[in-house]
Amino acid sequence: MTPARTKIVLLSTLALGLLAGTLWFAWQPQSSSDPQSIGQPARGSQSESALAPDTGKPSGANILAELPKNPPQPASEILSKRVVEYHIDVSLEEGQVLRGTETMTWKHPGKKTVNDLYLHLYPNAFSSMDTTFMKESGGKLRGDTMPKDGFGSMTLTELKTEDGLSLLHRTQYVQPDDGNANDRSLMKVRLPKPVRGGEEITLYMKFEVKLPAIFARMGATDDFVMAGQWFPKLSVYETAGQRGRAEEGWNLHQYHGNSEFYADFGIYSIRIRVPETHIVAATGFPTRGAVRQNGQKIYQFYADDVHDFAWAASPNFVTVEEPFSSAEVPGVKIKLYLDPSHKELKGRYLSAVKAALSYYSKWYGPYPYSTLSIVVPPKTGNGAGGMEYPTLITAAAADNLNPGYNLERTLVHEIGHQYFYGMVANNEFEEPWLDEGFTSYAEERLMEQEYGLTPNLPLQSGQIASPQPLNRESWKYGSSAAYGQNAYSRGKLVLQGIERQVGIKKMDRIMRTYVQTYRFKHPSSQDFQRIVERVTGRSWSHYFEQYVYDGQMADFSVDRITNHKLEKGYEAVVTLSKKGADYPKIPVQFTFKDGTTIFKAWDGAGKSTTYRLKSASPVSYVTVDPLYTIALENKHINNSLKAELNERQQTRWSISVTKLLETLLGSLSW
Numbered sequence: 001m002t003p004a005r006t007k008i009v010l011l012s013t014l015a016l017g018l019l020a021g022t023l024w025f026a027w028q029p030q031s032s033s034d035p036q037s038i039g040q041p042a043r044g045s046q047s048e049s050a051l052a053p054d055t056g057k058p059s060g061a062n063i064l065a066e067l068p069k070n071p072p073q074p075a076s077e078i079l080s081k082r083v084v085e086y087h088i089d090v091s092l093e094e095g096q097v098l099r100g101t102e103t104m105t106w107k108h109p110g111k112k113t114v115n116d117l118y119l120h121l122y123p124n125a126f127s128s129m130d131t132t133f134m135k136e137s138g139g140k141l142r143g144d145t146m147p148k149d150g151f152g153s154m155t156l157t158e159l160k161t162e163d164g165l166s167l168l169h170r171t172q173y174v175q176p177d178d179g180n181a182n183d184r185s186l187m188k189v190r191l192p193k194p195v196r197g198g199e200e201i202t203l204y205m206k207f208e209v210k211l212p213a214i215f216a217r218m219g220a221t222d223d224f225v226m227a228g229q230w231f232p233k234l235s236v237y238e239t240a241g242q243r244g245r246a247e248e249g250w251n252l253h254q255y256h257g258n259s260e261f262y263a264d265f266g267i268y269s270i271r272i273r274v275p276e277t278h279i280v281a282a283t284g285f286p287t288r289g290a291v292r293q294n295g296q297k298i299y300q301f302y303a304d305d306v307h308d309f310a311w312a313a314s315p316n317f318v319t320v321e322e323p324f325s326s327a328e329v330p331g332v333k334i335k336l337y338l339d340p341s342h343k344e345l346k347g348r349y350l351s352a353v354k355a356a357l358s359y360y361s362k363w364y365g366p367y368p369y370s371t372l373s374i375v376v377p378p379k380t381g382n383g384a385g386g387m388e389y390p391t392l393i394t395a396a397a398a399d400n401l402n403p404g405y406n407l408e409r410t411l412v413h414e415i416g417h418q419y420f421y422g423m424v425a426n427n428e429f430e431e432p433w434l435d436e437g438f439t440s441y442a443e444e445r446l447m448e449q450e451y452g453l454t455p456n457l458p459l460q461s462g463q464i465a466s467p468q469p470l471n472r473e474s475w476k477y478g479s480s481a482a483y484g485q486n487a488y489s490r491g492k493l494v495l496q497g498i499e500r501q502v503g504i505k506k507m508d509r510i511m512r513t514y515v516q517t518y519r520f521k522h523p524s525s526q527d528f529q530r531i532v533e534r535v536t537g538r539s540w541s542h543y544f545e546q547y548v549y550d551g552q553m554a555d556f557s558v559d560r561i562t563n564h565k566l567e568k569g570y571e572a573v574v575t576l577s578k579k580g581a582d583y584p585k586i587p588v589q590f591t592f593k594d595g596t597t598i599f600k601a602w603d604g605a606g607k608s609t610t611y612r613l614k615s616a617s618p619v620s621y622v623t624v625d626p627l628y629t630i631a632l633e634n635k636h637i638n639n640s641l642k643a644e645l646n647e648r649q650q651t652r653w654s655i656s657v658t659k660l661l662e663t664l665l666g667s668l669s670w
Contacts, residue, residue, distance in 0.1 A: 078304075078305070079265075079305040079368060079519075079520050080265035080266075080305040080520035081109065081264075081265060081520070082107075082265060082266050082267055082304065082305065083106065083107055083109050083237075083264040083265060083266055084104065084105070084106050084107075084234050084263075084264050084265075084266035084267075085104070085105040085106075085266050085267040085268075086102060086103070086104055086231070086266065086267070086268050086269070086270070086309070087102070087103040087104075087269045087270075088100055088101070088102045088103075088231055088268075088269075088270045088271070088309075089101045089102075089270075089271040089273075090227075090230075090231070090270070090271070090272055090273065091272075091273040091274075091296070092225060092272075092273065092274045092275070092278070092313060095210075096210070096211040096220040096225070097208060097209065097210055097211070098207075098208065098209040098211065098227065098230060099206075099207075099208050100206070100207050100208075100209075100231060101204075101205070101206050101207075102204070102205045102206075102207065102231060102232060103202060103203075103204055104202065104203050104205070104232070104234060105200055105201070105202040106195075106200065106201055106202075106234055106237075107198070107199070107200045108195050108196065108197050108198060108199050108200070108201075108237070109197075109237060109239055110197050110237060110239045110240070110248040111197040111239075111240075111248065112197065112248055112249075113194040113195070113196050113197075114191070114194060114195045114196075114237070115190065115191055115194050115195075116188055116189060116190055116191060116250075117188075117189045117191060117201070117203070117234065117235075118174070118186060118187065118188055118189070118234070118235040118250050118252055119186070119187045119189060119232045119233065119234060119235070120185065120186060120187075120229070120232070120233040120234075120235060120255070120263075121154045121156070121184060121185055121186070121187055121232060122154070122185055122218075122229035122230075122233070122255050122261075123152050123153055123154040123209050123210075123211075123212065123218070123229070123230065124153050124154050124183075124184040124185050124255075125183075125185045125216075125254075125255040126146070126150075126151055126152040126153065126212040126216070126219075127151055127152065127153040127184065128151060128182065130180075130182035130183075131180070131182055131183045131184070131185065131255075132175070132177070132178055132180045132183040132185065132254045132255065132256055132257075133183075133185070133216075133254075133255050133256060133257050134146075134257075135180070135257075136256055136257030136258065136475060137216070137257030137258075137480070138257075139215070140215075140480075141215060141216040141217075141257070141383065141480070142383075142386070142480075144214075144215040144216070144382055144383040145215060146212070146213060146215040146216070147213040147215065149213075150212050150213025150215065150219070151210075151212055152209070152210045152211050152212025152213075152218075152219060153209070153210050154207060154208070154209045154210075154232070155207065155208045155209075156168065156171070156187075156205055156206070156207050156232065157206045157207060157208060158204070158205055158206035159171065159189070159203065159204070159205045160203070160204045160205070161192065161201075161202075161203065161204075162202050162204075165192055167189055167190075167191075167192070167203070170189060170190040170191075170192070171187055171188065171189050171190075172187070172188045172190075173186065173187055173188075174186050174187070174188045174252070175254055176252045176253065176254070177253055177254050177256070177473075177475070178254070180254075183254050183255075185254045185255040186235070186252060186253070186254050186255075187232075189203075205232055207231065207232055209230055211225065211227075214226060214377075214380075214381050214382075214383040214384050215383035216383055217229070217383065217384060217387050218230060218384070219383065219384070221378070221380040221381045222378070222380055223278075223314060223315055223316070224312070224313075224314045224316070224377060224378050224380070224381045224384075225312060225313045225314070226310075226312050226375075226377065226381065226384035226394065227310060227311045227312065227313075228310045228384075228387065228389060229261065229308075229310075230310075230311075231309075233263060233308075234263070234264070235250050235251060235252055235263075236250070236251045236262055236263060236264050236427075236522070237249070237250050237251075237264075238250075238251050238522075242522060243427060243522060243523065243524040243527075244524050244526055251427065251429070251430075253429040253430075253473075256429075256474060256475035257475065257480065258432075258474045258475050258477060258480060258483040259428065259429050259432075259473075259474040259475055260421075260428040260429075260432065260435075260474070261308065261428055261429075262425075262426075262427045262428050262429050262430075262522075263307040263308055263425075264307055265305055265306065265307045265425070265520055266304075266306070266307070267302075267303070267304045268283065268284060268301070268302065268303045268304070268306065268309040269300075269301075269302050270282065270283075270284075270300070270301045270302075270303075270309055270311075271298065271299070271300050271301075272298070272299045272300075272301065272311055272313075273296045273297070273298050273299075274296065274297050274299070274313045275295070275296065275297070275315070276292050276295055276296055276297045277297075277315040278297060278313045278314060278315050279313065279314060279315065279317040279319060279337065280297075280299045280311055280312070280313045281311060281312045281313075281317070281335065281337040281373045281375050281392060282299070282301045282309070282310070282311035282312075282373070282392065283301065283303045283306060283308070283309045283310055283311065283373075283389055283390050283391050283392050284301045284302050284303025284304075284306070284309070284371065284390075284391060285301065285302060285303070285333075285370055285371050286299060286300060286301055286302075287300045287301070287302050288300060303390065303391065305368070305520065306369075306390035306391065306422070307390065307422075307425055308389055308390055309389075309390070310389035310390075310392055311392075312337065312375045312377075312384075312392075312394070314337075314378075316339065316340055316378070317337040317338065317339075317375075318336075318337075318338040318339075318340055318342075318343040318346075319335070319336065319337055319338070320335070320336040320338065320346050320349075320350070321333060321334065321335050321336075322334050322350060324353075324354055324357065326354075326357075326358050326361075328357075328358055328361035328362040328366060329357050329358060329361045329366065329367060330366055331370070332357060332367060332369070332370065332371065332372055333370060333371050333372075334350060334353050334354070334371075334372055334374070335371060335372070335373040335374065336349050336350070336373075336374050336376070337373065337374065337375045337376065338376045338398075339376045339377065339378050339379075339397075339398035341378075341379075341398045341401055342376050342398045342401075345403075345407070348407060348408065349374060349376075349395070349407070349411065352407070352408040352411040352412060353372065353374060353411060353415065355412070355446065355450045356411060356412050356415035356416070356446065357372070357415065359445075359446050359449070359450070360415065360416060360418070360419055360442065360446075363442070363508060363511060363512060364419050364442075364511060364512055364515040364516075365419075365512060365515055365516050365519070367418065368423070369390075369391045371391050372391055372392075372393075372415070372418070373391060373392040373393075374392075374393055374394075374395055374411065375392065375393070375394045375395065376394075376395045376396075376397070376398050377394055377395075377397045377398070378397065378398060379397055379398055379399040380397075381397055382396075382397040382399060384397070385397040385410070386410050386413070386414060387414065388414045388417030388418065388421050388422065390418070390422050391418070391422075393411070393414035393415060393417070393418075394414070395407070395410050395411055395414070396410040405447070405451060405453060408447070408450075408451060409443065409447055409453075412443050412446050412447060412450075413439060413440070413443040416438075416439040416442040416443050416446075417435065417439050419438075419439075419442070419515055419519075420434065420435045420438045420439050420442075420515075421435045421439070423515065423519040423520060424438075424514075424515055424518050424519055424520075424521075424522075424523060425519075425520065425521075425522050426522060426523060426524070427522060427524075428474065429473060429474060430471070430473050430474070431470070431471050431524060431525055432474045432483075432487040433470040433471075433486065433487045433488075433490070433491030433494075433525075433548075434491075434523070434524075434525065434528065436487040436488045436491060437470070437487060437488060437489075437490070437491015437492045437494065437495065438491070438492075438495065438511075440488050440489070440491065440492040441491075441492045441495040441496065444492065457493065457496060457628065457631055458628040458636060460489050460493070461489070461493055461553070461631060461632065461633060461634045462634055462635070462636055463485065463489070463634075464485045464486075464489055464490055464493075464553065464634045465485065465634075466478075466481075466482045466485060466486075467485070467486065467490060467551040467552065467553045467634065468482065468486050468551040469548070469549055469550055469551050470486060470487070470490065470491055470494065470525065470547075470548045470549075471524075471525045471548065471549055472486075474487065486551075490547075490553075490632075493631045493632050494547050494548060494632065495507075496631035496632075497543070497547065497583075497630075497631045497632045498510070498532060498540075498543075500629055500630075500631060501584065502536055506535065506536065509535050510531060510532055510535045510536070513531050513534070513535055514527075514528055514531040517531060518531075525544070525548055525549070529541075529544045529548070542582065546581040546582060547581060547632060550581075552580060552581035553580050553581060553632055553633065553634045553635075554580045554581050554582075554583045554630050554632045554633040554634075555578070555579040555580030555581075555633060555634070555635045555638075556576065556577070556578055556579070556580075556583075556586055556602075556624045556625065556630070556633065556638075556639065557576065557577050557578075557579055557624070557638035557639070558574070558575075558576055558622045558623070558624055558638065558639065558640060558641040559575045559576065559577050559608070559641075560573075560574070560575040560641075561573075561574050561619055561621075561622055561641055561642075561643040562574075562643075563618035563619055563643060566614070568616075569614060569615055569616045569617075570614070570615060570616070570617065570618040570619075571612060571613065571614050572590075572611075572612070572613045572614075572615070572618060572619035572643075573610060573611070573612055574590070574610065574611045574612075574613070574619065574622050575608060575609075575610050576588065576602060576608060576609050576610075576611075576622075576624060577607060577608040578604060578606070578607055578608065579635075579638075580633070580635070581632070582604050583604055583630055583632070583633075584603065584604055585601045585602075585603065585604070586601065586602040586603075586604055586624060586625060586630065587599060587600075587601055587624070587625055587626065587627070587629060588600045588601070588602055588611075588622065588623070588624055588625075589622065589623045589624075589626045590611075590613060590619055590622055591619070591620050591621050591622070591623075592615055592617040592618065592619055592620055593617045593618050593619075593620045594616070594617035596615075596617065598613075618643065619643050620642065620643055620644070621640060621641060621642040621643060622640070622641055622643075623639055623640040624639045624640070625639060626639075
């Protein structure tokens with residue numbers, strides 16, 4: 001919270017009083033109003049051209065003469081290669097329609113001559129039930145169903161070169177993943193002349209978007225709009241060696257039911273026009289206060305070193321702004337855009353955001369942007385909740401006036417994405433675990449440290465019924481359940497497995513080194529493996545081959561216990577077996593009838609091992625991994641065996657105890 005200001009003003013000079021008053025006003029948190037309108041001129045007092053400078057336009061930009069170019073940039077380090085640059089002017093119009101003009105400049109990062117560009121037209125995924133997204137998802141995502149007749153679409157109405165040459169007749173919808181002719185989420189543009197390595201090309205376009213009813217991240221409901229993946233967006237051109245690629249070329253995929261996104265870093269200068277009652281939250285920062293003009297409110301935002309731009313609008317937002325800095329966070333303006341029903345919860349939102357920024361900056365490196373905006377969708381906008389965009393996230397929808405820890409967990413998770421989706425920026429089409437698994441790992445650690453919520457890893461691993469390779473394309477997992485089990489849960493458990501072998505301090509070094517080495521560089525699973533090996537000083541190829549590049553899980557079993565009576569005491573013969581992937585140092589607990597207990601560690605070599613134990617008392621039961629230290633074991637049903645029961649009873653006893661234990665653990669899980 002802003003520190004209390006003294007109300008005793010020295011009146012010795014008028015100038016000093018005015019200065020003190022000005023400073024006091026500037027540092028107060030702004031709430032229950034549109035913070036970007038503070039200090040704006042009265043309607044009609046400022047011309048539209050004052051919103052952004054007109055200098056620096058490329059020659060021949062006649063069709064978009066009114067578009068802004070770069071406002072003066074703050075003096076800061078250039079963090080990415082800034083391969084692409086967007087200047088967009090978009091208007092939210094009646095009927096939940098977006099109309100926009102876009103200038104896009106791309107600098108060829110490779111060496112080969114390029115004759116085509118490819119644009120993602122993501123809203124077309126919602127144009128009918130026959131698109132690839134709708135066929136794969138069945139019109140459902142994360143528990144939300146598309147409302148009846150809630151379709152949306154995108155249309156390019158104009159596409160030109162710098163010289164004014166129309167390219168609309170040179171476009172073609174392509175479907176490289178499934179050949180579905182009804183899918184129009186990816187467009188090929190044949191260029192009139194080739195682009196050589198290092199050269200730039202600028203295209204001008206006009207587009208219209210009919211916003212779908214919200215159920216899958218973007219869309220509109222009532223007077224709330226979530227504009228995510230809302231503009232024609234260039235695909236990624238990968239250079240040779242990037243993500244292990246042998247030859248340079250475009251990375252091309254349609255929008256799938258399970259897939260998210262992949263784009264290059266660049267610069268965004270965006271003008272947004274909304275009804276004058278609306279408040280806008282957006283990626284980046286406003287370059288000036290919003291201007292009211294002709295019944296509209298006009299915003300201007302700028303962001304650099306980001307790979308996407310999203311915004312939300314509503315007349316109902318309750319806004320709160322608060323600056324935040326700490327030993328790990330150099331300075332961030334936190335912006336809340338609350339649903340009115342959650343305005344009394346602003347303290348919980350701010351506390352969770354500050355905790356996430358502090359922990360993640362400490363663990364993975366400083367948050368490099370000057371703003372972080374949190375949008376809380378209304379109850380009817382649940383499909384827009386829990387999503388990440390650069391410097392902007394959506395919280396869980398305000399469907400509960402007294403939410404449990406899901407409020408904090410959602411914020412913590414989505415802010416974690418600012419590092420892995422946002423800065424590291426892996427290819428979410430092809431290796432979603434590098435974002436979802438890593439973010440889930442970070443989320444659980446923070447929730448445990450800050451809120452005392454211990455994750456139930458045995459139960460989570462036990463729910464992985466369909467383990468698959470983690471470097472698999474997102475849509476090839478089949479169901480959304482299988483996608484979640486692997487990209488989220490199994491990916492997180494792979495990191496837990498590494499942590500439990502190397503310890504938390506070394507794991508912190510691994511994660512921080514990975515983020516700092518590959519931020520703004522689009523790494524692959526192999527790149528992460530190399531970081532693990534560099535930090536630990538040993539090979540992890542066998543671990544990655546089994547658990548990352550293959551779909552294996554650990555499974556260790558107690559197969560047989562036999563007690564033999566000796567002249568003095570007993571000899572127990574215990575057989576263990578390995579039915580899944582390898583894991584080093586499997587702990588085994590032997591409990592004797594007289595109550596004594598001993599522990600041994602099996603090195604996991606071979607398919608099975610046999611222990612012969614001589615003691616004064618027979619072995620009563622044996623348990624493999626009694627403390628559930630093997631994060632990647634998903635079949636705990638055979639981990640324990642009691643000696644004195646017959647085989648059928650042994651099995652029933654093992655099942656009963658395991659299910660009871662998992663039920664009890666489940667009651668403690670989040």
